[in-house]
Amino acid sequence: MSERSYAILGTGALGGFYGAKLQKAGKDVHFLLKSDYEYVSQRGLVIESKDGDFTLPQVKAYHDVEKMPRCDVVVVALKTTQNHLLPQMLPPVVKDDGVVLVLQNGLAVEEEVAEIVSNVSIIGGLCFLCSNKVREGHIRHLDYGQITLGEYTSGYNSCGITDKMRQIASEFTSAGISMELTEDLLLARWKKLVWNIPYNGLSVILNARTDELMAYVHTRKLVEQLMYEVVAGAKSYGRIIPDSFIQTMLDYTVKMKPYRTSMKIDYDERRPLEVEAIFGKPLHKAQVAGVDLPQINCIYQQLKFLDQTLSQSQKPKSS
């Protein structure tokens, strides 16, 4: 295996978990932190995981990208609501001919990265991970953890399985992270939206868990209608998601343990919501391709209101 170095931009529930797994497997990992910097640079990271707890008493922690070494693989593990920081963050930390691995939700996030850095490979990763940061330097991994990788090309043309993808997948796999490779990143991103759009949106707007949304006939129907609109959005870019996939997502969600979505957690903890990446971009992309998604538009505008009023209010609206 290579001696490649990793930079983790955003050491939270997601970046902290994957970065810690990589370091535990012997990789050279550099963590960028904000609020937890002091704590983690002195005491390291604690990972409480269904796959086994572990502690990294010492990690290479940074508060400033300018102090980080240039790395072979830069993992973008920020929430998309922080992407306005990328033009300052990315250029100093990624090696020429290196890889930027974008582990973010939503659509078109790789395009933003491509506008910032050139001479790099950009790989998108879709994480199916259930984890929380429970306190400074302490991450609780509850379930799942798999990543689906696809390489980005301009215009999201499918580019097959590349060597760069295989190399990343091999290193993550050796760190105990389950990996899947896709030839078509855009298709994978739209497929993930089939779940993310209805459940993230409605869980925030209706103050509900996934099981509650599935238990009532009207929200179950609305979830399904929203899924069909996502499929129409994908189709506007020539990506075909079969109806059976929708049925699988519905069945899968009914069988899941009652689940508070990541956007609901953000809302409850009064963090900015990833409305643009998960709702705004798909809507805009479909519109450019001449397709209206009216119900997703309705959800989008409701979420924008909640996101803005949340950021301006003092007390939580829901508990």
Added chain:
Amino acid sequence: MSERSYAILGTGALGGFYGAKLQKAGKDVHFLLKSDYEYVSQRGLVIESKDGDFTLPQVKAYHDVEKMPRCDVVVVALKTTQNHLLPQMLPPVVKDDGVVLVLQNGLAVEEEVAEIVSNVSIIGGLCFLCSNKVREGHIRHLDYGQITLGEYTSGYNSCGITDKMRQIASEFTSAGISMELTEDLLLARWKKLVWNIPYNGLSVILNARTDELMAYVHTRKLVEQLMYEVVAGAKSYGRIIPDSFIQTMLDYTVKMKPYRTSMKIDYDERRPLEVEAIFGKPLHKAQVAGVDLPQINCIYQQLKFLDQTLSQSQKPKSS
């Protein structure tokens, strides 16, 4: 003027207000009550109104329609969520050749009445009234009060201004209630929905007042899009509402005092929501005419969820 008798079915914020105004003007009014029956039968009604407070120390109060006399005009002033009671309530209380005056929100409420009673005239009334019941037998009239009347015919064919309408309007006007007559009840009902659908729906779903919905660009846009869907629904029945009407409603709402909609008040006070009359019926009617209203459908399904979870929960969700 006539010596006609009035029955008020539902002596709440609306029926109590209009019934009290009629009795004060000398009409023979019979009030049906439920929870307030004991109190009102002993102490009468108190109306606190921007047009002048007054008290009716004695009113003809009933707890049971079977004990009421048959009346010339039966005013249906229940919330539409109580309309399952009409088949028992209406037949015993309305005179042959009498009038049923339906002062309810939503669409197609007259059709329901027409299925229950025949040999009567059915007149729909759209109330622009801002009033609350503040305690037993005590109604506070805050603003407005005008009623727009239109006579119902099978299929909602426009039937012009009828003598029955004029007679009711004359009696209400002499009681100090401002009246307008319309030749086309269905058009008037769709026009009222242009306001009621966006503001009632979004105020409940987003826990917001009208001024908050208008202050944020995304909800303002969504309000407007919902209004255009109502216009499309009206058009599916050949009723043309001009774009200028939408602009008027938006401007009017911006100028209004911050307003908690009637559905929001119902929600906050944990009463059933008039989802079917205001949202379900218009959706269904448009669908029958071959027109989809996707954003209204989204709002409808969200409200059904909130209405059902509200009825099953113990504590208020919002204050």
